[in-house]
Amino acid sequence: MTTPGQRIDGASALIKSLEAADVEVMFGYPGGAILPAYDPILDSGIRHVLVRHEQAAGHAAEGYAHATGKPGVVVVTSGPAATNVVTPLADAMLDSVPMVCITGQVALPAIGTDAFQECDTTGITRSITKHNTLVTRAEDIPMAIAEAFHIATTGRPGPVLVDVPKDIVSPANPDAWFDWYWPTELNLPGYQPDMTPSASSIADAVELIRSAERPVLYVGGGVLKARGAEALLALAERTNTPVVTTLMARGAFPDSHELCLGMPGMHGNYTAITAIQQADLLIAMGSRFDDRVTGKVGAFAPGAKIVHVDIDPAEHGKVRRPDVSVVGDCRIAMEQMLTRLAEVGGAEAVADHTAWRSTLSGWQEKYPLTYDREATGELKPQYVLERLAELSPDDTIVTSGVGQHQMWASQYWQFDHPYTWINSGGLGTMGFSVPAALGAKMGMPDRTVWAVDGDGNFQMTGQEMITATVENIPIKVALLNNSYLGMVRQWQELFYDRRYSEVSFGRDFPDYVKWSESMGAVAFRVEDPDEVDDVIAQANEINDRPVVVDFRIAEEENVYPMVPAGGSNDDVIVDPSQQSMLDADRAAGALGADRRAASKESQR
Amino acid sequence: MNRPGTMSSHTIAVLVENKAGVLARVADLFARRGYNIVSLNVAPTTDPTMSRFTIVVDAESAPIEQIVKQLFKLINVVEIAQLGPPDVVERELILATVEAPQESRSQVLELVDIFKGRILAVSTGKLTVSMEGTPDKVNDFEALLSDYGIVEVQRSGVMALPKVGRPVPRLRAGSAEPTV
Numbered sequence: 001m002t003t004p005g006q007r008i009d010g011a012s013a014l015i016k017s018l019e020a021a022d023v024e025v026m027f028g029y030p031g032g033a034i035l036p037a038y039d040p041i042l043d044s045g046i047r048h049v050l051v052r053h054e055q056a057a058g059h060a061a062e063g064y065a066h067a068t069g070k071p072g073v074v075v076v077t078s079g080p081a082a083t084n085v086v087t088p089l090a091d092a093m094l095d096s097v098p099m100v101c102i103t104g105q106v107a108l109p110a111i112g113t114d115a116f117q118e119c120d121t122t123g124i125t126r127s128i129t130k131h132n133t134l135v136t137r138a139e140d141i142p143m144a145i146a147e148a149f150h151i152a153t154t155g156r157p158g159p160v161l162v163d164v165p166k167d168i169v170s171p172a173n174p175d176a177w178f179d180w181y182w183p184t185e186l187n188l189p190g191y192q193p194d195m196t197p198s199a200s201s202i203a204d205a206v207e208l209i210r211s212a213e214r215p216v217l218y219v220g221g222g223v224l225k226a227r228g229a230e231a232l233l234a235l236a237e238r239t240n241t242p243v244v245t246t247l248m249a250r251g252a253f254p255d256s257h258e259l260c261l262g263m264p265g266m267h268g269n270y271t272a273i274t275a276i277q278q279a280d281l282l283i284a285m286g287s288r289f290d291d292r293v294t295g296k297v298g299a300f301a302p303g304a305k306i307v308h309v310d311i312d313p314a315e316h317g318k319v320r321r322p323d324v325s326v327v328g329d330c331r332i333a334m335e336q337m338l339t340r341l342a343e344v345g346g347a348e349a350v351a352d353h354t355a356w357r358s359t360l361s362g363w364q365e366k367y368p369l370t371y372d373r374e375a376t377g378e379l380k381p382q383y384v385l386e387r388l389a390e391l392s393p394d395d396t397i398v399t400s401g402v403g404q405h406q407m408w409a410s411q412y413w414q415f416d417h418p419y420t421w422i423n424s425g426g427l428g429t430m431g432f433s434v435p436a437a438l439g440a441k442m443g444m445p446d447r448t449v450w451a452v453d454g455d456g457n458f459q460m461t462g463q464e465m466i467t468a469t470v471e472n473i474p475i476k477v478a479l480l481n482n483s484y485l486g487m488v489r490q491w492q493e494l495f496y497d498r499r500y501s502e503v504s505f506g507r508d509f510p511d512y513v514k515w516s517e518s519m520g521a522v523a524f525r526v527e528d529p530d531e532v533d534d535v536i537a538q539a540n541e542i543n544d545r546p547v548v549v550d551f552r553i554a555e556e557e558n559v560y561p562m563v564p565a566g567g568s569n570d571d572v573i574v575d576p577s578q579q580s581m582l583d584a585d586r587a588a589g590a591l592g593a594d595r596r597a598a599s600k601e602s603q604r
Numbered sequence: 605m606n607r608p609g610t611m612s613s614h615t616i617a618v619l620v621e622n623k624a625g626v627l628a629r630v631a632d633l634f635a636r637r638g639y640n641i642v643s644l645n646v647a648p649t650t651d652p653t654m655s656r657f658t659i660v661v662d663a664e665s666a667p668i669e670q671i672v673k674q675l676f677k678l679i680n681v682v683e684i685a686q687l688g689p690p691d692v693v694e695r696e697l698i699l700a701t702v703e704a705p706q707e708s709r710s711q712v713l714e715l716v717d718i719f720k721g722r723i724l725a726v727s728t729g730k731l732t733v734s735m736e737g738t739p740d741k742v743n744d745f746e747a748l749l750s751d752y753g754i755v756e757v758q759r760s761g762v763m764a765l766p767k768v769g770r771p772v773p774r775l776r777a778g779s780a781e782p783t784v
Contacts, residue, residue: 126629127636131679134624151679190621190682314673 031077034104058088063439094426155193221248222286401457469520643761
């Protein structure tokens with residue numbers, strides 16, 4: 001036990017700093033420059049998960065952070081290891097995931113000499129981290145680690161990288177020894193994130209909310225980061241406001257709730273997309289007007305006033321200028337809105353939304369998410385996901401890769417709890433799901449964790465099933481195997497005249513069952529819809545080993561609805577079985593009636 | 605290219621922690637967000653732990669408000685002051701080597717004298733001169749020199765301070781609203 005003032009070497013101080021920052025789990029991979037720091041890991045209570053590729057360490061840390069709200073921790077060496085974590089750092093930056101990444105670096109005198117396994121890690125990662133730093137003195141290590149955790153977890157969360165040269169953690173170096181301390185105060189004069197919104201912005205927001213006739217709560221990942229699901233439920237119910245949850249916010253509001261419209265955006269459902277288009281007020285809550293949500297920005301929610309709530313001042317006005325800008329933490333903002341609303345008359349003081357709600361439920365009835373349920377001889381991915389959701393525990397955590405399977409999982413899984421959906425939204429990183437599932441399971445060992453994956457994705461990071469087996473992290477993988485890079489194939493079908501260029505993976509290589517078994521997993525193959533329930537039930541029974549199910553799904557199934565990239569959300573394409581009905585409605589002008597009436601009114 | 609002092613540029617003074625790599629962080633932010641820098645100046649302040657940038661930005665490349673907010677996301681940025689023309693004193697230094705053969709040399713010397721510039725080096729047929737003034741003055745001086753043929757020119761970029769007694773809006777870390 002090292003006490004303050006006791007002599008300590010840099011390596012021990014690094015691990016001791018992680019302990020002081022309450023780290024329980026870290027994901028990593030040793031190597032030359034970080035070697036000294038791996039020695040004290042043997043004596044530490046922190047659980048180290050040895051991944052098979054550094055990229056997986058990063059995504060596992062992200063999965064852990066998403067599932068628990070605690071920062072994910074990565075430890076890797078210099079050079080190629082640092083470049084291998086570039087992808088997860090960028091992923092964490094775009095999805096605001098709290099993460100601390102420690103990279104080894106060549107010894108200080110070797111920096112700048114093109115030494116073995118040297119790269120300019122802080123230079124390379126500058127634009128994809130919230131902050132990074134190169135530590136140059138052993139005695140700065142505790143401060144650097146304390147600051148890293150503070151910056152990563154406060155304000156808008158994000159990844160922070162600490163680059164540690166080998167000589168300052170080498171016990172053989174007399175300069176690597178110093179008197180241990182753990183900082184109680186940080187010196188960050190330029191970093192004081194503002195959590196509490198101004199009272200005037202809250203009052204202005206509540207005024208717009210009270211008078212809106214067709215409001216929509218456009219909820220993004222910021223609500224989850226702020227632990228704001230409860231406040232959201234209260235705000236939505238008190239103001240009788242329908243809610244859309246973006247890809248990063250699935251689960252922030254229960255899908256089973258009558259006010260829930262589901263996911264908007266490029267592959268959102270018709271009602272969620274169209275509600276935004278016809279709203280007179282959008283309450284953007286921790287969302288950032290991403291292009292996958294807005295489509296053509298100029299045509300996005302053309303009749304809506306905007307209340308934008310976000311902790312990051314730079315998000316306000318970045319894409320769409322808000323009418324009321326509420327800078328602060330989403331949970332605090334929503335709680336204050338509720339207080340303010342109570343002061344001005346409570347739910348009674350909010351305009352009546354009965355007509356709006358009934359318009360929306362009319363659309364929900366007419367244009368629900370759908371697929372060809374009668375198709376015979378083909379295993380539909382949507383069916384697999386519906387059954388998987390039905391047969392798995394209510395609080396199952398679902399991770400996904402990127403592509404068609406990701407969209408289907410978001411669409412067809414009913415998310416009723418926050419922190420049950422973990423995916424790569426901003427960066428769109430293929431191969432995310434398996435390592436993210438490892439991290440989620442490490443953080444929530446009592447929960448069932450299903451990685452929904454595609455065959456292309458699984459070939460990128462499938463080797464991490466070895467980590468799952470060896471480290472005893474019993475995750476489950478539902479491989480939606482259509483033998484294609486399905487989303488790319490879909491775009492080539494729709495926009496490149498069915499000219500399929502470099503998207504076919506073939507059914508037979510690898511043999512996913514054999515491959516998974518060789519990595520220590522229990523593996524199944526399902527080709528017949530009738531086998532689905534039985535195999536899922538078996539998979540859910542297995543809790544001591546990882547499981548992989550190779551679902552051989554329909555090869556050319558498409559994701560609908562779809563807003564073509566750069567197109568207006570008004571031109572959303574729905575399932576082929578609904579499209580002619582929608583075309584007829586559009587021709588009759590039936591769907592735009594509300595908005596036109598509203599704009600006429602405002603002209604008067 | 606915009607010259608400092610023209611209508612479409614903004615001048616901001618950015619107080620940063622004087623730490624390794626801070627210049628790279630600022631430059632990198634401008635590069636990756638597509639903001640154009642017209643000129644950039646940096647030096648330590650009286651507090652050796654702090655440095656101040658004076659940056660003239662091309663306001664047509666992005667709204668100044670967004671540039672300021674993005675700068676503030678850098679952990680080392682402590683304070684940003686937006687310096688509008690009526691509230692600040694601005695100065696810029698220009699060094700120029702100009703063609704000055706026998707027949708036009710006296711005219712160049714006269715021009716330098718009118719602008720209260722100085723002669724720094726003399727050779728057969730060429731003069732190196734300096735002049736310090738507001739960015740507008742420097743623009744005029746450079747334009748007039750160019751009639752004689754500029755061989756090489758180096759401008760310092762704008763440095764600026766708020767006028768004494770003129771409060772300028774300063775945005776500090778930790779407050780969403782500007783304080784004066």
